[in-house]
Amino acid sequence: MTPPATPARGRFEIFLGYAAGVGKTYQMLDAGQELRQKGVDVVIGYFEPHGRKDTISRTKGLESVPRRKLEYRGTLFEEMDTDAILRRKPEVCLVDELAHTNVPGSERVKRWQDVHVLLDAGITVLTSVNIQHLESLNDQIWQMTGVRVRETIPDWVVDQADEIVVVDVTPRALRHRLERGVIYSREKADKALENFFTEQNLSALREIAMRHAAHEIEEKLSAQDDLAPADDAVPSPVPADTVRRKECILICIDERPSSIVLIRRGRRVADYLRAECLAIYVCRDASLASLSAEDRETVERHLGFARNLRIRTEIVEGLDLAAGVVQFAHERGVTQVFMGRSVSRNWKQRIHGSMLQRVVRLARDMEITIVAERRR
Amino acid sequence: MEAEERQAGRGRLKIFLGYASRVGKSFRMLDEGRRRKQRGQDVVIGFIQSKVGPEVQCLVSTLEIIPGLKLRTGGTEEEVLDIVAILERHPQVCLVDELARDNPPGSRNPKRWQDVQELLDAGITVVTAVNLQHIAELQDAIEKITRKRAQQTVPEAFIRSADEIVIVDAPPEDLQQREPGNAADTRRLSELREMALLVAAEVVDEQLHQCLQLQGVEMFLGSQERILVCITPRSNARRMLESGRRNAERFHCGFLAVYVRQTGLAPADEELVQKHLALAREFGADVHILDATDSAHAILDFAHAHAVTQLFVGHSLTSRWREVLFGNPLDQLIRAADAMDVRIFPHRASL
Numbered sequence: 001m002t003p004p005a006t007p008a009r010g011r012f013e014i015f016l017g018y019a020a021g022v023g024k025t026y027q028m029l030d031a032g033q034e035l036r037q038k039g040v041d042v043v044i045g046y047f048e049p050h051g052r053k054d055t056i057s058r059t060k061g062l063e064s065v066p067r068r069k070l071e072y073r074g075t076l077f078e079e080m081d082t083d084a085i086l087r088r089k090p091e092v093c094l095v096d097e098l099a100h101t102n103v104p105g106s107e108r109v110k111r112w113q114d115v116h117v118l119l120d121a122g123i124t125v126l127t128s129v130n131i132q133h134l135e136s137l138n139d140q141i142w143q144m145t146g147v148r149v150r151e152t153i154p155d156w157v158v159d160q161a162d163e164i165v166v167v168d169v170t171p172r173a174l175r176h177r178l179e180r181g182v183i184y185s186r187e188k189a190d191k192a193l194e195n196f197f198t199e200q201n202l203s204a205l206r207e208i209a210m211r212h213a214a215h216e217i218e219e220k221l222s223a224q225d226d227l228a229p230a231d232d233a234v235p236s237p238v239p240a241d242t243v244r245r246k247e248c249i250l251i252c253i254d255e256r257p258s259s260i261v262l263i264r265r266g267r268r269v270a271d272y273l274r275a276e277c278l279a280i281y282v283c284r285d286a287s288l289a290s291l292s293a294e295d296r297e298t299v300e301r302h303l304g305f306a307r308n309l310r311i312r313t314e315i316v317e318g319l320d321l322a323a324g325v326v327q328f329a330h331e332r333g334v335t336q337v338f339m340g341r342s343v344s345r346n347w348k349q350r351i352h353g354s355m356l357q358r359v360v361r362l363a364r365d366m367e368i369t370i371v372a373e374r375r376r
Numbered sequence: 377m378e379a380e381e382r383q384a385g386r387g388r389l390k391i392f393l394g395y396a397s398r399v400g401k402s403f404r405m406l407d408e409g410r411r412r413k414q415r416g417q418d419v420v421i422g423f424i425q426s427k428v429g430p431e432v433q434c435l436v437s438t439l440e441i442i443p444g445l446k447l448r449t450g451g452t453e454e455e456v457l458d459i460v461a462i463l464e465r466h467p468q469v470c471l472v473d474e475l476a477r478d479n480p481p482g483s484r485n486p487k488r489w490q491d492v493q494e495l496l497d498a499g500i501t502v503v504t505a506v507n508l509q510h511i512a513e514l515q516d517a518i519e520k521i522t523r524k525r526a527q528q529t530v531p532e533a534f535i536r537s538a539d540e541i542v543i544v545d546a547p548p549e550d551l552q553q554r555e556p557g558n559a560a561d562t563r564r565l566s567e568l569r570e571m572a573l574l575v576a577a578e579v580v581d582e583q584l585h586q587c588l589q590l591q592g593v594e595m596f597l598g599s600q601e602r603i604l605v606c607i608t609p610r611s612n613a614r615r616m617l618e619s620g621r622r623n624a625e626r627f628h629c630g631f632l633a634v635y636v637r638q639t640g641l642a643p644a645d646e647e648l649v650q651k652h653l654a655l656a657r658e659f660g661a662d663v664h665i666l667d668a669t670d671s672a673h674a675i676l677d678f679a680h681a682h683a684v685t686q687l688f689v690g691h692s693l694t695s696r697w698r699e700v701l702f703g704n705p706l707d708q709l710i711r712a713a714d715a716m717d718v719r720i721f722p723h724r725a726s727l
Binding site: 013144163165166167168169170172173199200203204206207208210211213214215217218220221224265272273274336341356357360363364365366367368369370371372373375 | 545600
């Protein structure tokens with residue numbers, strides 16, 4: 001018996017906005033309506049009405065797959081019912097709020113993981129997300145707006161989209177919508193206008209969203225070029241990557257919370273430079289047994305955080321931090337090392353130089369980047 | 377302040393910018409008109425193209441139209457805004473499609489954007505739509521993509537003078553479904569789309585900085601990257617500048633180079649500095665020369681003033697005992713520049 005053919009992966013389309021209320025959901029539903037009118041089998045997998053009349057009116061005539069009800073700590077929650085959608089097997093499924101975290105007890109932690117299940121089953125997914133949910137922007141957005149976004153999504157999930165459509169309105173129009181109570185209740189709107197929805201925050205987020213969308217288009221075009229080289233290109237047995245000196249970024253992780261900032265920033269810069277990205281922790285023993293339980297847990301969390309962003313991680317054995325980093329970097333052809341700031345300045349460092357100074361001295365032809373501190 | 381004064385008595389200009397025809401600019405413009413009318417504003421259509429789809433037609437029919445003037449030039453009849461009629465009717469809001477149109481000879485103004493200017497001056501708010509390909513200053517860049525130049529254009533300054541600009545985005549595939557083209561079109565459309573997003577981002581950035589200025593915010597980082605390369609005689613300037621240029625290209629961001637003048641340089645070093653600075657200009661960096669005694673301090677002040685996010689510096693491997701004990705300028709700079717990434721490049725001599 002031949003195994004059933006795996007279906008081609010569904011198309012993945014994202015409506016990208018810069019804040020709540022710009023009209024992502026509306027436009028996603030509109031696209032769904034347009035497809036339905038063309039005879040495509042479209043269902044709503046998850047839709048968050050937020051009591052917005054205009055948006056709700058756009059669901060008219062679209063079939064909704066009932067949500068799954070889950071109880072958690074005595075409260076009833078509703079989540080997207082991925083299994084039910086798989087059974088229903090539509091051509092296209094509309095899924096609101098891609099960055100959503102499922103209630104504990106759900107099969108998958110994040111909604112984007114549910115979306116991947118649908119895509120793998122050959123279902124086309126139209127979804128919506130705001131720019132501030134991108135993991136690599138988290139510190140930057142906190143610094144700009146004072147808001148620490150909790151629900152994040154790894155950048156690579158968004159990079160994989162076949163299409164990203166920017167949903168744009170001006171900050172002025174958005175603030176008017178808030179004032180008219182279209183987006184939130186009166187009370188919530190007043191607070192929002194004072195805090196997050198200031199003109200400067202909205203403008204900055206909007207600029208970032210536009211730049212990010214432009215970047216994604218450029219990456220797609222570049223990927224097409226890699227697949228189909230120009231006709232006059234001489235075929236070469238050497239892979240292109242080894243010909244042009246490919247950049248490789250190495251992130252040095254430690255026990256400090258600033259490692260998270262370092263990882264996010266390294267990932268972002270690597271994405272823009274089309275560089276490979278690695279992260280290491282240098283320790284006396286690879287099993288981390290010499291660390292305190294608390295430090296071990298922290299280091300493992302940092303390494304896991306990096307892996308979640310598709311950064312390859314390694315624990316390097318060595319007594320000398322600086323030497324360990326530099327040796328690893330030389331072996332792997334690293335071009336740029338990302339480090340945090342050294343803090344302690346004791347007498348030993350005065351004589352031998354700080355970790356940073358030693359890495360700089362040993363690294364010779366590599367570039368060393370000391371990542372900015374994010375403060376407010 | 378100036379912006380506020382300019383606002384007094386003047387209508388607001390709102391532009392819907394698309395990267396190609398068929399993205400839905402006219403629809404968005406008219407939809408805005410419909411919503412404003414619903415909210416009680418006095419809205420009229422000053423101009424709408426005659427060939428529109430059923431959805432757009434549906435919106436048109438809900439709004440009052442001030443018929444254009446029909447002008448006959450040669451064998452063709454052209455329609456232009458009836459400025460006199462609009463001024464007389466004096467609505468709160470006037471919708472004007474196809475901002476980039478040239479008016480036929482004998483019209484009140486040679487260009488439609490000048491008509492719009494007149495309406496704005498009269499205190500009428502104008503909502504309009506324009507295609508990226510019609511921005512005058514972008515013609516060289518556009519030609520590289522499409523091999524065509526637009527006959528009728530709007531100056532970029534006019535686009536930038538808009539109080540509000542909205543990007544109308546749609547996947548190239550959707551456009552092709554609306555009006556089939558060939559596969560090469562999809563690529564061209566994607567390139568235009570990227571350009572439109574970056575142009576809009578620039579306008580938004582300008583507005584952001586005006587807003588920050590009004591509020592007296594001194595430094596605001598995060599909305600975009602900016603790279604600053606620090607030049608010294610013995611730094612490996614070529615490598616730093618090449619890297620700076622590549623990074624700036626990838627991030628589509630500002631690229632600056634700075635040199636703090638050193639007194640008593642040997643002629644050979646002076647010559648090197650001049651070569652480095654020439655190279656920086658050749659690479660498109662915005663070059664600045666500073667006079668200061670404390671170079672670390674001067675660079676930092678400059679970097680803060682220009683909202684730099686990535687500072688590129690060179691280091692020399694000579695580590696004298698004095699530097700170990702008292703810290704060298706590089707250490708001081710790194711310690712003080714905690715709001716930006718500092719990228720340290722090896723000096724040429726060390727290779």
